[in-house]
Amino acid sequence: MSEVKLFRTWSSPYALRIVWALELKGIDYETIFEDLSNKSQLLLQYNPVHKKVPVLVHNGKVISESLVIIEYIEDTWKDTPLLPEDPYERATARFWAKFNDDKLLPSIWQVFVTQGKEQEEAIPVATENLSFIEEDLKGKKFFGGQTIGLVDITIGWMANLISVFIEITGINLIDADKFPLLFGWMQNFSDVPVIKESWPPHDKLVIKFRAIRESYLSADVPK
Amino acid sequence: MANKEVRVLGAWPSPFVMRARIALNIKKLDYEFLQEQLGSKSELLLKSNPVHKKIPVLIHGDKPICESLVIVQYVDEVWSSGPSILPSDPYDRAIARFWAAYIDDKWFPSLSGIPRAQGEEAKMAAIQQVRDGLELLEDAFVKCSKGKPFFGGDSIGYLDIAFGCFLGWLRVTEKSNGVKLLDETKTPNLAKWAVRFCSDVAVKDVMPDTDKLAEFAKVLFAKFRAPPPSN
Numbered sequence: 001m002s003e004v005k006l007f008r009t010w011s012s013p014y015a016l017r018i019v020w021a022l023e024l025k026g027i028d029y030e031t032i033f034e035d036l037s038n039k040s041q042l043l044l045q046y047n048p049v050h051k052k053v054p055v056l057v058h059n060g061k062v063i064s065e066s067l068v069i070i071e072y073i074e075d076t077w078k079d080t081p082l083l084p085e086d087p088y089e090r091a092t093a094r095f096w097a098k099f100n101d102d103k104l105l106p107s108i109w110q111v112f113v114t115q116g117k118e119q120e121e122a123i124p125v126a127t128e129n130l131s132f133i134e135e136d137l138k139g140k141k142f143f144g145g146q147t148i149g150l151v152d153i154t155i156g157w158m159a160n161l162i163s164v165f166i167e168i169t170g171i172n173l174i175d176a177d178k179f180p181l182l183f184g185w186m187q188n189f190s191d192v193p194v195i196k197e198s199w200p201p202h203d204k205l206v207i208k209f210r211a212i213r214e215s216y217l218s219a220d221v222p223k
Numbered sequence: 224m225a226n227k228e229v230r231v232l233g234a235w236p237s238p239f240v241m242r243a244r245i246a247l248n249i250k251k252l253d254y255e256f257l258q259e260q261l262g263s264k265s266e267l268l269l270k271s272n273p274v275h276k277k278i279p280v281l282i283h284g285d286k287p288i289c290e291s292l293v294i295v296q297y298v299d300e301v302w303s304s305g306p307s308i309l310p311s312d313p314y315d316r317a318i319a320r321f322w323a324a325y326i327d328d329k330w331f332p333s334l335s336g337i338p339r340a341q342g343e344e345a346k347m348a349a350i351q352q353v354r355d356g357l358e359l360l361e362d363a364f365v366k367c368s369k370g371k372p373f374f375g376g377d378s379i380g381y382l383d384i385a386f387g388c389f390l391g392w393l394r395v396t397e398k399s400n401g402v403k404l405l406d407e408t409k410t411p412n413l414a415k416w417a418v419r420f421c422s423d424v425a426v427k428d429v430m431p432d433t434d435k436l437a438e439f440a441k442v443l444f445a446k447f448r449a450p451p452p453s454n
Contacts, residue, residue: 049325049359061314068320075313087300088286094293099274132274 004029007043007055009036011200011208013105013157014066015054020153021070023194025077067097070150082150096136096143097154104129105157108173112165112209113216119171126173130182137181141188152189159186159195164205168213229254232268232280234261236439238331238388239291240279241429245384246298248425250305262446292323295384309381315367316381319374322363323385330356331389334404337396338444346400353396353404360386361410368412372419379423387420394433395440 006022006029008015022029034043034053046055047064055062056069063072074082083090107126114122133155136143143151158174166172176183189195229247231254233240247254259265259278271280271287281288281297288297299308310316333352340346367374367382374382390405397404407414421430431439 058314063314063317063321065321065324068317068324071320072313072317075316087297088283088288090300091288091293091297094296095288095290098290098293 003057003059005032005057006030007032007034007046007057008053009034011205012053013161014052016157016160016198016200017066017153018054018056018069018073019198020156020194021073021082023198024082024148024153025073025080027073027077067101067154070153074150082144082148082153084145084149092136093143093150096133096151099129099132100151100154104133104155108158108162108165111171111173112169113213115217123171123173127178130173130179134179134182137185142185148189148192148195152185156189156195158182159189160199161205161209162186164202164209167206168210228284230257230282231255232257232259232265232271232282233278234259235429235431236391236436236443237278238392241388242291242384243279243281243294243298244429245379245388245425246295246308248429249308249379250298250302252298252302252305261443292327292381292385295381299381306378307380308375308384310375318363318367319380319382319385322360322367322374322382325356325359326386326389330360334389334393334396337400350400350402350404354406354409357405357410357413361413364412364416368416373416379420379425383416383420387417387426390417390421391431391433391436392440395437398433398437399440 004022004027006015006018008018008031010033019031032040032042034040036053039051043053043055044051046057046062047053050064052064054066054069055064056072057063058072058076063069070082083093104126107122107129110122111119111126136151140146142148143155148156162172162174174182174186190199229252231240231243231247233243233256235258244254244256257265257267259268264276267282268278268280269276271282272278272289275289277289279289279291279294281294283297283301288294295308310319330353333349333356336349337346337353340349363382364374368376371377373379374386379387393404396402405414405417420426
């Protein structure tokens, strides 16, 4: 009987990826919620380098960094693969997952935490990144094809948080006319039962992210 | 004659390009090395990597693969009969991937931070950051190598490639700032590993000569006033 523990917060999109990966593969696990303003001794011991969530502990083996964790889960539990078999398709999936973390997510975040001229300049950067990812959806229901995979769960934060960002800033980056495929994907992705069941509560997210945006706008917070 | 089936778009000074070449060398694969010119991007590069427009790009047949560590994994998976680059155990793989991500996300940016630092205090802080990172990597080496010569064990693997590719630039930074970063007293295992890595048959022909790299760095910094682009 294997023992799997996931250290996470209720709202972290990086941790949510791991929830999705575990749930999709039907893996039993225990959740330990962290308060990042008051990190537990165990978290600091398990992730001394980054001191962040998510952290996965499998039979005492500690793994951190969300994309590393997902690859570990994929290597260890072979049911419901999250990566295709073909090496070129795998490379493409890994490329887009990295693109999300390195470029797409930060560029959308930049729109969210700024205003005025700074925000105006951030929007075309985010839009260009969205257009790249829109291309990859051509002819597919999900980034993973007929079923969700690594790229879907990596970018999946968008399907949840975009509506929160719209509510707070009034800016809709994923317009149905401009990005019809992404718009459709967000709906399809949200409808997958495992995903639907684990969305953090919308109202709670609005409160939290509104406070984050305000703290960025009112102070010189390093981005 | 170079094999046109496998092409690498790159440049000799780039540590990221070196990763792809080392991986191909480990698998004893022939490939055509197409060098980009500093300050301009070829049509082939723009077509093969429209998202980032950066090197390295591996072109296998007509399929482009981008992002250096994605390329290394691709090479490992396609030419699976050759020596393995990633470990076989899932946890060892996770550890290798974790440290490779740390090197790209934290350590290499701290190394690039040294020439960018304004003023003596900022420079000392940047140097300390690099040294702190090297101490973490020293511990990682002890854990990963399990008494063997490389992070990957008996032969060079994923993490050796991910980290070792920066040794040339590390030495250039040491020389131009008059500091020791990879210190035999503080990080003895890494210091010895570095020598072994650079003399490995898969590495020695693609690791640039330090003086040649230092000359290139002068040209680069003069032209762009910034360290090389990261990928």
